[in-house]
Amino acid sequence: MPVYTFVKFIYGEYVVEIPRDxxxxxxVLTRRVTSYWYTMPVQVYDSSIAESxxxxxxxxxxxxxxxxxEAKAKSEYKRILEGVKL
Known part of the structure; x- marks a missing residue:
C-alpha cells in the first residue's frame, strides 16, 4: 500500500448571501426574474440538513x-428575513 506524504487537500465552499429584498x-421564486436554478442532490431531508x-x-x-x-408571500418572506444571518 503506497503512503503519500505532503498531500494537500483543498476544499472550497461559496458563502452565498441571501437577498433582503x-x-x-x-x-425569483415565481420565475419572473431570470435566474439560475440548481437542484441540490438531496434524497432525504435528514437532520444534518435540517440543522446545517x-x-x-x-x-x-x-x-x-x-x-x-403575492401579498401573503411577501409578508412571510419579510418575517423569515428577520432570522437571516448572512
Missing part, C-alpha cells in the same frame, strides 16, 4: 407561493 425573492441550513443561514429556506398569493 422581498420583491426580488418573490420574483439554520446554523449557517439562520433559516432553512422560503416557502413557495403562487403569483395570486
Amino acid at each position: 422581498v420583491d426580488l425573492i418573490f420574483n 441550513l439554520p446554523k449557517a443561514y439562520g433559516i432553512d429556506g422560503f416557502p413557495l407561493y403562487g403569483i395570486h398569493e
Whole structure:
C-alpha cells in the first residue's frame, strides 16, 4: 500500500448571501426574474440538513407561493428575513 506524504487537500465552499429584498425573492421564486436554478442532490431531508441550513443561514429556506398569493408571500418572506444571518 503506497503512503503519500505532503498531500494537500483543498476544499472550497461559496458563502452565498441571501437577498433582503422581498420583491426580488418573490420574483425569483415565481420565475419572473431570470435566474439560475440548481437542484441540490438531496434524497432525504435528514437532520444534518435540517440543522446545517439554520446554523449557517439562520433559516432553512422560503416557502413557495403562487403569483395570486403575492401579498401573503411577501409578508412571510419579510418575517423569515428577520432570522437571516448572512
